[in-house]
Amino acid sequence: MEAAVDRVDGESISRLLRGWRARVDARTLPELRGVFPRPGRRLSQKHVARMTGVSEGWYRALEAGRRQDFSESFLLRVAQALRLSEAETLTLFLAVCGRRPPESGRDRSDLPRGVKALLEQQVSYPAYLSDVAWNVVAANSLMGEWFPWVTRPQPNLMRWALLHPEAREQMLDWEDSCARIYLAMLRVASNSNPGNEELRTLVRDILEADADCRRIWAEEYDVVEHRDGHDFRLRLPYHGNAEIRVTTHVLLPIQRPDLRFVFITPADGWAGV
Template identity: 85%
Template sequence: MTGARADGGVPDPAEDGESISRLLRAWRMRVDARTVPELRGVHPRPGRLLSQRHVARLTGVSEGWYRALEAGRRQDFSESFLLRVAAALRLSEAETLTLFLAVCGRRPPGSPCPAGELPQGVRNLLVQQTSYPAYLSDNAWNIVASNHLMGEWFPWVLRPGANLMRWALLHPEAREQMLDWEDSCARVYLAMLRVAANSNPGDGGLRALVREVLDSDADCRRIWAEEHDVVEHRDGHVFRLRLPYHDRAEIRVTSHVLLPIQRPDLRFVFITPLPD
C-alpha cells in the first residue's frame, strides 16, 4: 500500500508504483460490472463496482496476485496475464502500452498498430520527398511504396513483389551496381537477416526469405557460415554505387532509416549522396 514517506515527502511513483496503481484503480472503477458477460450468474450478484476479486476471476489468477499488481508491488507478471488484465479492464491501445511499460518496461507483444493502408501523412511525406530517393519497406523488406526518384535510381522497386533482400543478395544487377558487393552489401544484409530471424522466430515470411537466400546463392551460404555479425539496420551505412541513372559514374551514398510513429512496423528509408 502506498502513502507518504516517513519524512513527510511524496512517494516517488517510479519507486513504489503509485502511478500505475492509481491508473489501475481508475480503469477498474470505470467498468460497470453489470456489463461484463463473464460475471453473469456470479453470486452474490455484482453491483456496478468491478472489484479486485472480479478482475482476478476474469484473468484467471488469485485475488492476491491481482492485488499485488494494483498495489504496484514488483512481481514476475507474465505478458499473457497483463494482456488479460487489459482485456478485463477494457483498456485502449495507449492504456495497454502504459500498463506494460510501467510493469515490465517493454511494449505489449505483437504489432503496436494494425497493418493496413498507409496513413495519408506518411504517404504525403514519401511523395513530397523530391530531392532524394525514398521508400517504405515492411519487416521482411518488401517494398510497400516508393517515391518517383527511387524508381528512377532503382527501377527494380517498381517490379511486382519487389523485395530489397532478394534484389540485393540474389539479383545479378545488384552485384554490378553495388560496388564491393560482398563486403559492403552482402555481409551487412545477411547480418540484418540474422537479427530479424532471431527477433521474430514466429514470422514464417522472414524464415522463408532467409531460406530462399541461402538456398539460392552459394556466396550467401558461405558468408552466412563464416560470419557471426549482427546488424539491426543500415542507418548511416555508406554504399558505393554505379547506376545507369548516373551514366554508371561511381557515387557514394548513405542511407537513413526512420520509423513512422503511425506505422512502426514499416521502415522509412531515404538515400542521400555524399560529397566527392
C-alpha cells in the first residue's frame, strides 16, 4: 500500500520535473558553457546534476519521485537550474518535502500593494503587519496612537511585550494574559523554524534579560500557534488609562505568507475605540 502511495506521488512531481526540464534550452545556459561534449538543445538529467553539484543518480532519484533526504539548498539549486518560477518552486518544495521554500531575504518594506492599501485604509481599529520574528514591518496611524512603541526604530512585539516596563503596566494580567501566551507562541515558532537565527536570538535575548520569562519558560509546556480571537485587557494613555477589553484578529496575506496582518477590535460590544 505504501509503495502505491509513493508511486502516485512520485508520478506527479516526476511529470512536472520532466516537463520543466524539457522546456529549458541547454544551449542558452551559462552554467554549461565549456562543457564537453557541447550540450545540444535538450537539457539532460546529467546536466541538471552537474549544475546542482550532485551525482546523476541523486538527481535521477528526485525526478523519479523516490523519497530521499533532499535538502532545501539542493531543491533551491534545482529550481535555479530549471529556471522555475516562484509558484513552480513552491510546488516542488511542497511535493518533495511538504513545506514551503525558505524566504529569500526579501526587503521587509517590500509589501504587496493590496496588503499595504488594506492596512492604510483601516481607520477604525489599530492594525499592523509583523513578520515571523514579530518585527513590526508596518502599522496604521491608529496603532501608533495606541502603542507609540511601534513608531520607534526596529519595533518588535515580543521584545516590547515581554521586556519593556510599560508593557507590564498597559497589558493587564501581564503574566497570565501576555507573558505565558507569548512565550508559548515563541516555543511553537522556534520549533517550527529551527534554522531561523533571528528567532533563536529573540528567544535567547528574552530569556537572558528577564527572570520572570525564564521562570515561566522553565515551568510551562504550553504551545500556542497564534493569538487570533484572544481577549485581553489594556490600560493605555490613549484612552486616559481607563481599562478596555479588546480582541486580536490574525490574518495571513496570501501574497506574503511570511507576514501576519493583525488588527484589534473592541470585545463585548465596547464602542470606545
